Amino acid sequence: MKKLMNAADDMVDEALAGMAAAHPDLIRVIEPNVIVRADAPRQGKVGIISGGGSGHEPMHGGFVGMGMLDAACAGAVFTSPVPDQMLAATKAVDGGAGVLHIVKNYTGDIMNFELAAELAQAEGIEVTSVILADDVAVKDSLYTAGRRGVGGTVLAEKIVGAAAEEGQDLAAVTALCQRVQDNVRSMGMALTSCTVPAAGKPTFEIGDDEMEIGVGIHGEPGRERRKLASADEITEALLTPILDDMPFSSGDKVLAFVNGMGGTPLIELYVIYNKVAQMCADRGVTIERNLVGSYITSLEMAGCSITLLKLDDEMTRLWDAPVHTAALRRGA
Amino acid sequence: MKKLMNAADDMVDEALAGMAAAHPDLIRVIEPNVIVRADAPRQGKVGIISGGGSGHEPMHGGFVGMGMLDAACAGAVFTSPVPDQMLAATKAVDGGAGVLHIVKNYTGDIMNFELAAELAQAEGIEVTSVILADDVAVKDSLYTAGRRGVGGTVLAEKIVGAAAEEGQDLAAVTALCQRVQDNVRSMGMALTSCTVPAAGKPTFEIGDDEMEIGVGIHGEPGRERRKLASADEITEALLTPILDDMPFSSGDKVLAFVNGMGGTPLIELYVIYNKVAQMCADRGVTIERNLVGSYITSLEMAGCSITLLKLDDEMTRLWDAPVHTAALRRGA
Amino acid sequence: MSTFDSPAFRRFVETFADRLHERRDELTQLDSAIGDADHGINMDRGFSAVRGKLDELAAADLGGFSKGVGMTLISTVGGASGPLYGTFFLRLATSFGDRASATPDELGEALRAGLDGVRQRGKAELDDKTMVDAMSPGVDAYEAASADGMGAALAAAATAAAAGRDRITPLVARKGRASYLGERAANHQDPGATSTTILFESLRDAVAES
């Protein structure tokens, strides 16, 4: 295992301490491992919180700040945070207008957020939840735990965060978050595995001429192992199921998000984006906005994911709204 | 070789096409592989250009835009661009106030930029050059080609770009760039090698329990191979020579930049930053500003570099000034 | 012996904690193949926390002790197994109430309550390839054998849990992360069913020791 780390058990704590040291204007870190917006709680503003296992940086802690999240709960690496964290976050950001929990669809996240929501409601805080489940690699059926929440989460957090920032109420931001979820699709792939620090060895073995198609963001094996292919073929393998699933069709306006998995450099992501732009143009789908970079990662895994969000005018406006977080900044 | 790529020879072209497609509001790409600010040339503004081999993304193309570079020349991977590129860039951005070339200290970059400057001057454009050479891993002596230009370049481009944006003249921005160079020190390390796409195999072999200390940004072996160490020990091995070289001492105000080499995830960079903050505090050095992320990379190499810049008030003000590029954005 | 008291519960918890610690890598390895490589780490983190406050927890009655374990797991494990094992111990607690010790039948009722709690929280059915597939036959076997005494019943339960764990190995998963893998999850042993088997074996051995 080759990582810039000290003891595996200290990695998340030390990274959070590093974040707190680097961004005191934006955030503070409170026990138990909750990243809270420096100026929280804001009276009258709906609180937006999210969280999940660590190892996906900058998600979610890098998205805490003006116009995005009010707090993020950082679990152990690839492990859902515990209800105590979501409860502490909810209490820390509640400004009297209620709190929205943005939850990625994993059994552990769902159960832990559920427990926290019950506890918060028992303390008199109004809580709603929206579950992100945008990964088309997983069949959404009775025979699975449902689609995973992946890249769409980043877009939801930005758009919903902007809505809360401009003063929309809990019902409105909750409905908006659900609308983002209903209109977003993603799929990912891996060239390499990653190593959970406490596990000490790669989650899966993979040959030099192989790749995993349909991976999530936890270093889990994907739906299918294939021979290594070109960037164009990989883009087709990811984007075609996305386009077909929604489906996205001629005349649609979309936000296209090409995401790196942590170990993939930007030059490769732009090669992928180049093909995404061509394929969308071929289908008559207009890319109105885009995001290219590593925003939702799997430790040092090499690979990428593609996300398309069908935009409506409100989403576009909120995507463009000012945001000031460690990882995303504009107009501020 | 595992990369998201098509033919090795097309990689740079395709990545540039992807950049152009993703950021039409910011940049255009002109022949031969020059990324130019969309609104260039700006009359009366000093043009700031840089360039170098590709494989260091987002540097330099990701720094083209308001408040930073006017143009960037993208060479083949790890190969200095050719004079035709710098000449084309210089002509494309010249607004009558002259053009500054920000050059990283590599034999090839120096010679190619020199040739281009001669050609531009022959065409009546006033050109100055500043050479960045901040890598303390290299002894600056008669027995070397001098220190390499590494992380300090990113800081110089931001600060000098802001000065040009606010209307400082060629002499002033040139002097400022030299001042940044005189006050900045860096050092890097690698956990893994990287693979030049056209070469097809890793530049060096390295054991699972080894690391290279004192690497540059071209996948070249470093000054010394050591046993793999903890993040804290690595930070000490990089930061102590930096602190001692300048030297940075109690009362100094600095910008601390923790940079990922392309294959290193953000969580690890924050672990490093945590230790950097502690070490600076121990020396009485105040970190006034910081930057944590992968801004000057070596393809998919895993590793990091640390850069410290001794700030004066003007540099701090210019660091804070608005910037709008693909990779750095604030106040816009 | 025919009752289950606080010292026995403590031995059980300590044994379970020890074995999870010893088999941490094995559990994580199983989770690497069809999950996210953290099950052993998660369980060990939770039970290390439990061990850290064992004296405090064990001072309570059987219900209080069990509740303390459940709360600690919920607060420290995370993931899917935190709420599930946490709920298991919380339901045990409700069933034990303020008893100082439990008869074989009362222990059976508590285990049944724990299982029901896990099923409600996780909504897994039999054959979904989860811990339920070890826990459910374990509880069934306990009840069927409880007339033979607690020791015999727990031995039967552990055997049945192990059999359940192995029975589902060929299956495709329909709950939890392993379900994402589709056919690729077949012929891999489920980590949660494995830790549940360790739970029953620890219970058996803790009671047998006395």
Added chain:
Amino acid sequence: MSTFDSPAFRRFVETFADRLHERRDELTQLDSAIGDADHGINMDRGFSAVRGKLDELAAADLGGFSKGVGMTLISTVGGASGPLYGTFFLRLATSFGDRASATPDELGEALRAGLDGVRQRGKAELDDKTMVDAMSPGVDAYEAASADGMGAALAAAATAAAAGRDRITPLVARKGRASYLGERAANHQDPGATSTTILFESLRDAVAES
């Protein structure tokens, strides 16, 4: 033969281009050890570009042809070797002027001018462990043997260049990227000195062929 004309120059350029292409991986491999793994790629890119417009370039006189090669290299190679080899050919061009062919002495003068250009542009001294350490003894040997005819002189030059290339292998580098490595650059063959040796060998063989 005793003169060097445009067809000979063309054979030289083609031979050099062929060999750089064949030995591209070898040169890149040498550059992996003490540089940035691109020397073979760079040289091959440049000389592929030269080959692509050879008919056009070769239509000119010796000076024009050589100038065309130099300009093409400067515009396509990049890195350190682009300006250095580019300058070499540009200086050859100035020395050849508008001659249709060169005598042995004139070729010697041209090679000397090329070497001087490389030294001025790169500021490398002997023993800095660069292409200069192959080029300089190559030119010296040519001059020393030129009375014996062009073929003999070029054979001597190629031998001397190879000897120069090998002589510096044990040395630590003081110019170029290899200088960053300090002691670690010792006992590695220099990629640029290797390509320069190929240049002299190509020149020898191209002239011998006629």
